[in-house]
Amino acid sequence: MPPLRTVLGSVALGALALGALPATAAPKGRPAPTIDDGLMRRVIATLASDAMEGRGPATAAEPYVLDYIIAQFKAAGLKPGNRGEWLQPVPTVSITGSQFSPLTVTGGSAALSFQPVKDFVAFSYRAVPETAITDAELVFVGYGIRAPELGWDDYAGVDVKGKVVVVLVNDPDYAASDETGLFKGRRMTWYGRWPYKYEEAARQGARGVLIVHDTYPAAYGWNVIESTSTRNFIQTPNRGMDQTEANGWIQKPAAEKIFAAAGHDFAALSAAAARPGFKAVPLGLKASYSFRNQVKTSVSHNVVGLLPGKGAPDEVVLYSAHWDHLGRCKPDATGDDICNGAVDNATGVAGIVALAQAQSQAGPARRSQAFIALTLEESGLLGSEYYAANPVFPLARTVGGVNLDGLAPGGRSRDMTMSGGDKSELNTLFRKHLAALGLRESPESNPERGGYYRSDHFSFAKRGVPVYSFGRGNDLEVGGTAAGQAAAEDYTRNRYHQPNDHYSADWDMSGIVQEVSLAYRLGRELADGTGWPNWLPTDEFRAIRDASRTAAAAPAKPAKPAK
Known part of the structure; x- marks a missing residue:
């Protein structure tokens, strides 16, 4: 999970496209079961114990973690969810770069040379032993965005096949003071995130990508970029060969020198790139750089349980939380080298176990409900990415879900905070339940940092699943906003990662119970309902889900008669 922002926990809710909001509250005719805080305490204490060694994926501790989660799912009343099996294998690959050459740029009045780590960082998504870019043309493509729903295409009229594209970080509205603008003002959209820029460049056939780093729009310093030498990915049959040969970052001063060598002013071109109608600019320069790759493969596992529905069992609501943490890590002053991950994310697993128990006690819903303990979130959302790319339950028939990530101990709050902004009709669903509970909605802090795109729910969102995260706000019933802010800051500074x-037996679980209880209400309404909440018309994920749902609703074509 990303660091706790200014909320005390985060819960993500997702639902899929087409149709109106579900009309019924959950469940009809009986009170909602009580969320079992004692059960959650036991699960957290066990998963965060030293015996689980920090729950590192693909380590000797993983089988013990999986066995425990399966036992809890069974006790909660779930059935094996992966076609009669509890586990979904997640094959991964890690790639560590080494022996980096300088980045040389030729074609100007004099050759330029930039040093690895100090001036630029490069890495490959391809599982190959060596990466070498030689005399590749450089093209400035602005923010590197193709957003047809917004009438924006930075790649229009330019062929970047076999070339290295230079891209600005974030999206064109990042400097706005509010959330007004084509790209939602200061709130970062998916188009502003660096993974999108790499993916889009690959779709355009680029050979490489260099994102220009600038601390303010990036929301983090160069130290964050230069400190990571190993990157993790899902294994693919083509070993990532559909990706660019090399992705990377370049320091802004280095980019300014390259643009000057090409006879352009970096600031002027950057300003032009933020305006509609910008056209990509070939720089007339060529780039060369190379490095070696150490490739390692491993297999971890998601755990999948199921409560079958009674009315529409082929329609599914998902509940998820990542079970992994960092395993053995840098020792602290006492010599402790186990990152136990009690808040992050033993609490989330405990939450979905408690939700499974509550939903089972409530009786079958109209739709089926799946409960997934995901692996490899800390390695880049890989467990959810693998599930979303290889879903046990088709995403076009998945109604929505609840993702629990980092439920911090502490008291109940008077407010709830939602990340992602107004993206879908689910905002209406969320606010309806807040009103029923006498809670108010408080604004998300730091929307420019793109926190919405940094937890497991996003793996579904990028495939068209509208996902929102919500959590307790800072206005605690006891202590108010001062206490809430102090608790969040203390965790981030002193315990996060x-x-x-x-875990401590002294934890106040009332706030966690409050969040999980709200998650129950929202999930049960989806499970007992008939609607399919959709993204808003201008949202970046609307078209993806519309196409998916339309295909799911189309009648099957008759088989051709045999000749």
Whole structure:
């Protein structure tokens, strides 16, 4: 999970496209079951114990983690969800770069040379032993965005096949003071995230990508980029050969020198790139750089359980949480080298176990409900990415879901915060339940950082599943906003991704119960309903889900008669 922002926990809710919001509250005719805080305490304490060694994926501890989660799913009343099996294997590959050459740029009045790590960073998504870019043409493609729903195409009229594209970080509205603008103002969209820029460049046939790093629009310093030498991916049959040969970042001062060598002013071209109608600019220069790749493969596992529906069992609501954490990590001052991950994310697994128990006690819903403990979130959302690319239950028949990630201990709040902004009709569903519970909605802090795109729910969103994350706000019933802010800041500073993210029997679980109870209401309404909430018309994921749902609703074509 990303660091806790200014909320005390985060819960993500997703649903899929077409149709109106479900009309019924959940469940009719009986009170909602009580969320079992004792059960959650036991699950958190076990998963965060030293015996689980920090729950590192594909380590000796993984079988013990999986066995425990399966036992809890069984006890909650679930059936094996992956076609009669509990586990979904997730094949992964890690690629570590080394022996980086300088980045040389020729074609100007004098050759330029930039140093690896200091000036630029490069890596490959391809599982190959060596990457070498030689005399590839450089093309400036602005923000590298193709957004047909917004009438925006930075690649229009330019052929970048076999070339290296230079791209600006974030999206054109990043400097706005509010959320007004084609790209939602200061709120980062998917088009502003670096993975999108690499994916789009690959779709356009580019050989390489260099994103210009600028701390303010990136929302993090160069130190974050230069500190990562190993990157993790899902294994693919083609070993990633449909991706660019090399992705990477370049420092803004280095980019300014390249543009000057090409006879262009970087600031002027950047300003032009933020305006509609921008056309890509070939720089008339050529780039060369190379590096070696150490490739390792491994297999981890998602755990999948199921509660079959009674009315529309082929329509599915998902509940998910990642079970993995960092395993053995840098020792603290006491010598403790186990990153136990109690908040991140033993709490989330405990939450979906409690939800499974509550939904089972409530009786079968109209739709089926699947519960998935995902692996490899900390390695780049890989467990959810693999599931979403290889779904056990087709995404076109998946109604929505709830993702639990980092439920911080502490008291109940008077407000809830949602990340992602107004993206879908689910906002209406969320606000309806807040009103029924006497809670208010508080604004998301730091929407420019793109936190919505950094947890497992996003793996579904990028395939057309509208997903929102929500969590307790800072206005606690006891202590108010001062207490809420202090708790969030204390966790981020002193425990996030550190060995002392421990469980304590002294934890106040009332806030976690509050969040999981709301997740129950939202999930049950989807499970008992008939509607398919959709993205808003201008959202970046609307077209993807519309196409998916339209295909799912189309009648099957008759088989051709045999000749």
